[in-house]
């Protein structure tokens with residue numbers, strides 16, 4: 001059902017973004033990838049998405065999303081490579097964990113730029129084309145941390161709350177058009193970003209990695225299991241699919257019950 005649609009998924013060389021890019025491609029969209037990684041990892045991601053699209057490799061932008069001018073260039077490159085940019089998934093993100101007094105200024109700036117401001121710059125650049133073609137889907141991958149706080153994640157929680165707010169405003173501005181703007185708020189998803197937090201937690205609390213996962217990392221996730229990348233990707237696919245046009249300005253949770261508390 002996405003034949004003829006063009007999609008740009010940021011941070012799609014790994015994790016959630018990679019999963020979303022694959023499902024969009026399988027549903028018929030032409031997808032441009034973005035993100036960092038070793039050359040062979042990027043090549044593999046492009047080949048996998050390409051296979052789903054029936055081409056050798058998916059188009060790719062190496063834009064550094066901490067730089068607004070590179071975000072704008074990425075959107076222009078996507079429009080040129082795909083012919084039409086109908087679906088924008090703002091997914092790239094990083095994490096850093098430290099108490100507020102020890103939190104390095106540079107990490108604050110990077111997280112605000114990549115996890116929040118890049119969404120603004122990409123939306124601003126992509127909206128005129130969506131309006132001209134009278135259809136669009138903007139999906140911001142926020143987090144349960146866009147709706148709840150946790151200690152030692154000041155930049156991440158601030159950025160993700162900002163993304164949820166940005167989603168509401170842009171949705172209202174385009175509400176009379178066939179463009180929808182939504183946030184997806186996952187709990188802990190099994191990806192490199194989340195798995196990297198287990199080792200330090202195990203060390204900090206003197207417990208095994210198994211206990212660090214269930215008792216500390218998933219402390220707030222009542223299901224006590226990872227959300228899988230494909231589950232998040234299926235939610236993104238739903239937002240692009242038939243019957244989704246009335247869903248806009250929302251923050252959709254997929255968090256094993258976290259935000260029910």
Ligand code: NAD
Pocket residue numbers: 010011012013014015016017034035036037063064065066091092093094114115141142143144185186187188189190191192193194
């Ligand atoms: P990941 O580390 O597997 O992937 C992150 C992607 O972003 C990679 O492709 C990376 O290269 C890219 N990236 C990082 N910095 C970039 C930059 N400056 N410019 C361009 N690309 C950059 O992480 P993930 O877990 O798949 O996270 C994806 C999104 O989902 C993030 O926004 C994250 O905050 C959010 N999220 C993750 C979880 C989780 O538990 N994994 C939970 C909720 C929300």
